[in-house]
Amino acid sequence: MSSPRRPNLELLEYTITLAVENVRGGKGGPFAALVATDGKVIAEGVNLVTSTNDPTAHAEVVAIRRACEALGTFQLTGAELYTSCEPCPMCLGAIFWARPAVVFYAATCIEAAAAGFDDALIYRQIALPGDQRIIPMIHVPTPRSGHSFETWRHQRQRVDY
Numbered sequence: 096m097s098s099p100r101r102p103n104l105e106l107l108e109y110t111i112t113l114a115v116e117n118v119r120g121g122k123g124g125p126f127a128a129l130v131a132t133d134g135k136v137i138a139e140g141v142n143l144v145t146s147t148n149d150p151t152a153h154a155e156v157v158a159i160r161r162a163c164e165a166l167g168t169f170q171l172t173g174a175e176l177y178t179s180c181e182p183c184p185m186c187l188g189a190i191f192w193a194r195p196a197v198v199f200y201a202a203t204c205i206e207a208a209a210a211g212f213d214d215a216l217i218y219r220q221i222a223l224p225g226d227q228r229i230i231p232m233i234h235v236p237t238p239r240s241g242h243s244f245e246t247w248r249h250q251r252q253r254v255d256y
Contacts, residue, residue, distance in 0.1 A: 138162035139158055
């Protein structure tokens with residue numbers, strides 16, 4: 096596996112090629128990602144938001160899903176994630192849950208914003224209390240609110256993550 100300080104530039108360039116091909120093919124936005132271990136591509140993904148009508152079908156999420164399926168695990172410990180652009184907040188969350196060793200990206204979020212993909216609003220909204228967001232997030236406690244967590248804590252055969 097490449098050192099976290101030394102990306103495989105061929106893989107990074109490949110994500111850019113995939114992103115360009117995705118745009119030209121009309122499948123979705125100008126984003127692509129891949130998961131690799133030891134310089135070998137495990138899975139790749141492109142942005143499929145508009146072609147699948149799935150707002151979560153970002154390239155990183157697609158690549159993570161495919162890699163986890165290929166490896167038979169829900170974590171990518173030791174893997175490298177290469178992406179054509181700095182991950183958005185949603186993808187960043189998925190990346191932290193998947194736990195790859197490192198993420199290498201080509202374009203910045205500033206470049207993405209200049210092309211019309213601006214995540215600044217989301218970052219600002221995350222910092223606000225839920226009830227102050229433009230899509231209000233209202234806490235509604237019930238007597239059973241924590242029941243699923245209590246059940247989880249007592250589940251002997253659970254798989255922690």
